[in-house]
Amino acid sequence: MADAVQSPVQLPKLRRGFGRPSGWTIAAWLVAAAVATPVVTVFSHVFLPKGDIWAHLYETVLGSYVTNSMLMMVLVGIGVLIVGVPAAWMVTLCVFPGRKFFEWALLLPMAMPAYVVAYTYVGLLDYAGPVQTGLRDMLGMPDGLHWIPEVRNLPGAALMLVLVLYPYVYLLARAAFLEQSACVLEVSRTLGCSPTKGFFRVALPLARPALAAGAALAVMESLNDFGTVQYFGVDTMATGIYRVWRGMGDPEAASQLAALLLVFVFIVFGFERWSRGRKSFAHTSSRYRPLPRYHLKGGVKIGAIVGCSLPLLLGFVAPAAVLLGWALNHPEFWWRASFLFLIRNSFIMAGIAALLGVAVAVFLAYALRLHATPATNLAVRIAGMGYAIPGTVLAIGVLLPFAALDHTVDRWAKATLGVSPGLILSGTLVAVTFAYLVRFLTGSLNAVEASLGKITRSMDHAARSLGRGPGSTLWNVHLPIMRGSLLTAGILVFVDVLKELPATLVLRPFNFDTLAVVTYNLASDERLAEAAGPALAIVLVGVLPVIMLSRAIGRSRPGTGGAVEGAVP
Amino acid sequence: MSEIILGLEGVGHSYDGATEVVSSFSLGVGAGEIVCLLGPSGCGKSTVLRLAAGLEPLQKGRIKLRGEMIAEGESRMSEPPERRNVGLVFQDFALFPHLTVARNVAFGLSGLADDQRSQRALEALNQVGMASYAGAYPHALSGGQQQRVALARALAPQPSVMLLDEPFSGLDARLREQIRDDTLRVLKRSGAATLLVTHDPEEAMFMADRIYLMQAGKLIQSGPPAEVYARPNSEFAAKFFSNINELDGIVANGAVPTPLGPVPAPGQASGLRVKVLFRPESLDCAPMNGATGRVVLPATVTEVRFIGVARLIRVLAGPEDGPALDLQVRTSGGYAPEVGAKVGLSLDPAQAFVFGPA
16 A cells, blocks of 8 residues: 555556456456367368368268258257146146146156167167067067057157256246236236136247247257267267267368357357347236136146146156166166266266366356456356357367367477377366366356345445455355355256266267266167166266255245256256 | 545546546545535445445545545556455445354454454444344344444444445334434444445434535535535535425525515625525414514415424415415424414525525
8 A cells, every 4th residue: 555655646557456357357268268269169160171071071961960950959849849838837827736746846857868768768669678568468469569659760869858858948938937927917817818818818928038948948958969869870960070070080070060060059049048138028017926826627637637747757757767677677787886986987077077167157257246347248158158069069179179289288298308298188087077167167157147146246345345355255255155056056067967978978088987978888789777777877866956946946936046047057 | 623534536437438427526534523425316426435445446536545545546546445444334234144243243353363353343243232142143133233233344443434325224214313323423432534425414414524415426515514504505405405495586786585575695796587595494484463573474374294393384475566485384383373374474584595597
């Protein structure tokens, strides 16, 4: 303080003041730049094409990749709406037996990775599976039942994805219906709208932005899906990238394809953002009261119960039962030390990613709070876009710069030191952890930002005026207050990492197996029963955030609960 | 006045770079003095407080603490709040919800041994009469109790400057008076130079040694409460402190003739159109036959409101040579006319203000 006093008219000097680009801001930009690297890498390859790649891809596989991906998008988009919207409508605005149970249980399929559901259904419906065997015995038709539909095709893969992705629509639709609730719907009923009419004329149009956003999220996930389509032998862009990279050993072609897939993703992403932006128009009233619910009777009541049971049954109960059956019938596959080793691997990796994800999210959100400049805001928003990048694209985007960096270091070391350090980053845990960070930062960032936003500014100002710097304020005030939300954010990242398949498959260190990788590999080899142990472990952990979500839903009114906001980016 | 502790010189601030919410504002607060920044919402008074606290970087002017520069607009030098040794109290109190009352108060006491910290925290709590709540968490306290703890927390590090931003507006009316009274005493005893922001003129007059009245980012008038109240320097200043009666007139020979008698207008040119303002209590209202020696204007009572210590009486006066006047009278005596009663109005010309065209 004193030095400033003696020479009041001195040259400007940088001080650790308020409102200057501080270390926090600069570091936030650096993090955002790092997170943006994979996308930039992939796109940069579009602009340095090697003539014949596109021609070759175009002649051979590109047509079917694109067609299949687009078909997949359409089918999944329609499917999640058909399943999710009526379910959300019934549990929020109707009365029927089991409503309260369905309200949270309908989220359970979220715990299921699509590829796990896929392989349980193959096991379930195969010639030797329990369905066909049972039907043959029952009907006395030993020759087989040719009318049992084949699931290993594109519509089958879409169905698998719909079964686990409809909760996105369900969650957002439910929140939207709750928001409209008392004010608008009561009016519509006094104006003589029947329940059905009220649904189509009032509730549905008002909820449309939320429904579009939910469907867009599901579609984005379907573009990201690798395990299901690969297992079913459906060629989409995601599998194409993997195949071109692994099979043809052509990272250039792979990144070209990845860029194309990113274009699709950004279209859907933009659509989702746009839908959400329109959400704000709906709320003309902020009064919330217990909802006036329709009491369902007779056939409609049974219809509601069936309508809510089916997604739950097909998306969670049946696959979980199959997994449990396999696991219990074959304990020898998982009751052994190597399985524990596998769990340890997965948990360490997911734990590191979760810690890192939460730490970076806290850092970015707090940097933005300290200096809410447009540049910082942009940096944080870029860092929060990772969930849109499909795992295979991400893998390519991480692999190329890391490899380039490794080779540069290697060359430099050889030239100057005469030793070769080998590959330092690529093929190590660093690469795969970085990929997780990029992809799952969105969820933790949303949860942290929501939680931080609830702490009033005067808390910061009080702490600062009491002599604490920004760091000390964060440590002693914000972090303790946000504890619960940080835990939630961490669990969300943890579970997402456990389920993640394509990026792990490409980037993991040699011979470093995780639950997801082993599940996928065993299922690909048709060793379905062997895959049950690791798959079940993933599902069990995956149920954790679903429980948190449903608890948040239990006490929720619109706009509450960091968990809800975090789970749906 | 005693030594200036907090000094602002020619301070200006703009949030968007275009419109100044505070412009060339200066003020000084002495040790043990309480200065109130008063003004309507959006007048920039909170911004002045934020600048003094270091919550906004200074863009223009200088801020000094005990004569030492702590912020200078020209060189973009601005000490962060944690190095200014100021105590802040907020409208929402901003107690840390995860800490007990004692640990809230001890939060700003760094560089002390643990037992010394809790000792000092307890002393601070004692000052505000909250020592028995040391182990409680903020959510268990009432609004008034939270306010006291917030005050103790800000005072505990013995800051030389206390900054309070609408510290009583979160409290309900009855409680407010009590807390105001207590706060005033605690602040006086602490000896800190205090800057208090409020939009409530009554609160400012009660708390302040001096009032700085602001409008649209500029200082309108400053001075002790009685002076600002009794001798407003502008129409705005006059109207801000109470309801006011307003008459139009034209200056003639150093006075404005009104139906209530001539009001002196020293220094105003003859023929100038002016406004004559006077507060409801400057107007006297008596039965028609009363002889006061002043000009008496006959009027009819249209409304009587009893407000405890006084009565607000609304009258319609009909001077012979002009339109009817709708006036307000505030009486504290026992005289309580009925609606419809004929009364005589008289004005103390010394308590009327004359302002020329703006």
